[in-house]
Amino acid sequence: MQSFSWLPEVNRLYGFQITENKIRPFGDGHIHQTFLIDWEDKKFILQRFNHQVFQFPERISHNHDILIREIDPEKLPFILPLPIPNMHGELFSVIDGQYFRLAPFVEGKCVNEVDYPHQAYLAAKAFAQFIVAGIHIKASLLQESIPNFHDLQLRYQQLLQSVSSTQRQVKGELKELVDFYLDQKKLVEEYALWKSKLPLRMTHSDTKINNLIYADDFSKVNAVIDLDTIMAGYVFYDFGDLVRTVACTEGESSQNWENIKVDMPKYAALLKGFQEVGEGAFTKEEIQSLPYGGQMMTCIMGFRFLADYLNGNVYYTIHYEEQNLHRAKNQMFLLKALQRI
Template identity: 60%
Template sequence: MYITWFSALNDLYKFKIHSESMQPFGEGHIHHTYLVETSVGKMILQKFNHAVFTEPEKISHNHLVLLSEIDRSKLSFQLPLPIPNKKGEVFTRIEDSLFRFTPFVNGTCINEVQDTKQAYLAAEAFAGFIESGKHISSDSFLEVIPGFNDLSLRYNQLQQAIKQTKRRLTSELDELISFYLNQKDLVEEYEMWINKLPLRLTHNDTKINNLIFSEDLSTVNAVIDLDTLMAGYAFYDFGDLVRTVACTEHEHSTKWEKIGVDKRKYSALMEGFLEGGKEFLTDDEIASLPFGGKMMTCIMGFRFLADYLNGNIYYVIKYDEQNLHRAKNHMYLLKALEVMG
């Protein structure tokens, strides 16, 4: 099979691939990813999973917009976008499979922030990504996943899941349902902000492992995993950083009494995001950032709980109650964020 890939790919790109160099790369769970040697240096080859991203043409459209319009002079890091083939396409179809190449970036990925410096650098980089595309019209980008960060939509989906669930109503489940249904005020605040703020290019998946740091973790070398880039609001990207970096426990933890906000990391995220966004953030956007942390925690709580009620059909789980426990984890984090204001 590999020989068939390489033969076809070598005909469709301006560089040649050394097939014997191919080796699996990274820890991603969506695409098949390989590191390969080519005639112009190392590259990342991905066999794209279009069962997960069912409209790859929207991703390719957004990537081509960025390739043609991104202001690289604004970037202090690399943005390894797909390399177009001889036809100018970022995806290459071979039989029923899609492939793409991206530049290889040296460095290291981490799954957990160890100190405030790393938190600062992460926030600065993700804000810098938004800055680099501030001049591009939000209408230029297609919606890769409709309603991805739409809190109102996710609230309605949760209500529907509650109506249709076949789960037995335990006291634990009842507590979570009541808590999340009572977040109507947060949903209304979301509607207020999106009617007030500008749409911008946003990453929409600002987990720490979507950055490549230098080996000594002193700088960010690249922002990666750009399949979810589309038009959004600055508080989306800041909020997901808060949810995944500033929580004292990871999202799978069931140590309820230990779940809270690491205020030092939270402050570092805010400082870094404000620094990276100082050329574009409006006063209203700055005011919306604390809401972003609460909103992104809440929306994931909605989604985890709805998935549990629907029979665990979306998120990968290791045991039946894991989505229930993820929702409970986010309930405690959201409560801690609400105390902060």
């Protein structure tokens, strides 16, 4: 039986009179506990925030406050459902040691994969428009909600450490994977080169397709959501994560190795969306860096999956012992395919 012992305090802090029958669980998110609330003629999303995963909620509030102050919602073709301040003006409400936040509910469809290139194009446009909307914001003002999240150089060093300290026998299939990923030194060096050339921007930093809400008929994007990972980053981060998750012919847990390829129509649609929005806003070097982003983000996930397997599967949820090994192998095939483009 669901306990809503926190409800009276939520009502007090937000000026509601919500009853338990107006609350129901919502979505299939794995990090935060999410509820849909009906109050008078409006709907809201209430989240019990997992501050074990995001250990710096004050940094997220800081970044969201910048967005609230600096981004004009009238200049965006979609909604940013940012947290609603409570009666004290705070974006998080702490109740019995737990963090809660309230946000407007946005109608539409949230999907885990796209079926057509045009849907990929709309996704790329939306995430690029988000970056452009905040291009005037000094990226150094943003705080790291997850430190070193996309630092390829650090992830490479972590993989090296995992290889040297693992209790597993590095032979056979595991040795092939270790050798492949350690041979990506050139990609790591290219990362350092792009960092020296490119400006830091406000990036979404987790551009999965399910972090968008489409219109019911998929004619447009209604909202860009899951804004907890907003940080200073590079444009190729957001493009690259889209490529990794949208333009692959198989999901990241697939073992259909021979079927893991780049879906070129979707890849071209993603590139078109970013280039169209970025023209005149992004630098020439930022546009040139986009194809590298797909390789880099695929490689970094391969590093992370493989390191986790070597460390004894301590970070990612697995359903069988070799799943992180297979995820790393999956990303290897995708990276090889991207490197052939």
